[in-house]
Amino acid sequence: MQRRQFLLGFAAFGLGASALALRGGGAARAETFPFTLSDADWKSRLTSDQYAVLRQEATERPYSSPLNNVKTSGLFHCAGCDxxxxxxxxxxxxxxxxxxxxxxxxxxxxxxxxxxLVYPRTEVHCARCGGHLGHVFDDGPPPTGKRHCINGVAMQFKPGPVT
Structure with a gap:
């Protein structure tokens, strides 16, 4: 069974949406980041879903993000710090x-x-605010062979030219 099939099966059973409960409220980080806010400020700045993913490392339900369908030119920004x-x-x-x-x-x-999930995965976070974004896997397309699997709720799309 490929890792992608395992993760899809895991999410299909609703466990992806309850990853926060499995994690126990999010993991403490030793890193510091250029953009920081108090927990109360994060809660007032973000929606409850954004807060759960970005600050508590939850996972949104698969196929729930409108960003899946974005096909126009632009940049995807961190929903926490832009x-x-x-x-x-x-x-x-x-x-x-x-x-x-x-x-x-x-x-x-x-x-x-x-x-x-017991086995090691590479977690991806915003370098500016430390917000949890998703995970990166080694089953992506060329030229990198990487698949950055990102929670749509953790991002905002801004259309425009890309360089």
Whole structure:
């Protein structure tokens, strides 16, 4: 069974939507980030779904994001701090139900290893505010072979030219 099939099966059983409960409210981070807010300020700035994903590392339901269907030119920004994360030029349809990209904007993301599903995965977060975005896997298309599987609720799309 491929990792993608396993994750889709996992999400189909509704466990993807309850990842927060499995995680126990989010993992503490040792890193510091250029853009910081108090927990109360994050809660007032973000919707409840954005807060759950960005600040508590939850996972949105697959196929629930309107960003899956975005095919116009532009940039996907962090919903928490407005940092430009991904270009539409690197977006592709992975069939997983989450917006997927083969590369981020240079310097836009950070990553670390998480073990929420027992086996190690590479977690992706915004380099500016530390907000959880999703995970990166080694089953993407050329030229990188990477699939950045990103929660749509963690991003906002801004149409425009990309370089």
């Amino acid at each position: 940092n430009a994360l991904y270009s539409s030029a690197t977006k592709f349809d992975s069939g997983t139900g989450w917006p997927s990209f083969w590369a981020p904007v240079a310097g836009a993301i950070g990553n670390r290893t998480d073990y929420v």
